Amino acid sequence: MQLRDFTAPDTQAARAALELGTAYHSPALLNHVLRSWLWAEAFAAAEGRTDLDHELLYVAAVLHDLGIVPAFDNVALSYEEAGGHVAGALTAGAGWAAERRQRVLDVIIRHNWPSVDPTFDLEGYLLETATSLDISGARADALPAAFVDEVLAAHPRLTLAAEFTACVTDQAERKPNTQARRIVDGGVAAKLANHPLER
Template sequence: MTINKPKAVAGIKIPDSTIANQATELLLEHGTEFLYNHSLRAFLFASLNGKQKNISYDPELLYVSSVFHDLGLTPHYSSPDKRFEVDGANAARDFLRSHGLPQQALQLVWDTIALHTTTGIAAYKEAEVALMNYGVALDVVGRGYEHLSEKHREDIIKQFPRTDFKKRIIPTFFEGFKHKTDTTYGNINADVCAFMIPNFQRKNFCDSILQSPWSE
């Protein structure tokens, strides 16, 4: 695995605390170079957005959230029956609890990871939650791309290459929850299943209403 560990990129300092470094080691141990680069880009995009909008946030908690946000896709952290975002959030909470962080910090990081794919809600939560959602969305679907300067974009991609990201990210997502496709009901991950599985039958909310056990 070839990785870069710069001290700062695009004017954003990469957290270098014991907690941050141990979190990074877990990502490198259980994740991939592809997920590492994506996670670091998401952190930098989120941080730049916070800096541009003069938003106060905790860089270390945002960094840990970034590192863990897709670890729920990996075999080590994946559960048989929970959304991958919840698996990552649970893992991060356990990790931070082992370092003695207060409950408020544990809940904040849990929410930041669990809601990072939840468009329409995350943006109205705490700063770290909103910034993580922004950073991930910028890297995955290009939301807010026009607000990222060419210089910052080049600096970040040079350190953390995209390596054919558009073609690789959908199969990467799918690999993380193909054994539990029911967890994609009601969220954007169902689109991944529909893309990857021929004739995938999504659960439908309206069908659930009409087929409920109520007699009327």
């Protein structure tokens, strides 16, 4: 498994998602969402999961944390739901059907679930698994070490631990009934500070 094995979809929606993500994410958060896409694709390959929507997974991964940046921080909605609605609007502009736009919203919302059954939502499972690795260190040894090193060299973690902790803590304080509160109460700050990929 090598970084060159995974290529971003060359579609209007994928290009627009990357353009939007690049414009609004900090360098650390942009690297996080790109690593999340790569981890998701890598888990799919490692587990032999071939029946997935690669374009939808890419768009969802690149936009999954957009709701924590100031421009898209919703006053009431959880950050994953806010980001999911942005993804829905973007993909509407790219001509996606309503059902597929709902799917990208669902996948982004489900990335913050404690777990997702792959038989229920494969892309949701892959994004949840990938973000759990990148934020909490879950299944850190599940992917080939050389591939992990290659991804980290291309998309370093930078100040992700401090930035994400600050953003999600702020969300939890302002929106205590959202997944952000569960994540903070679950010790995300310590998980990030002691992350196995922070070296």
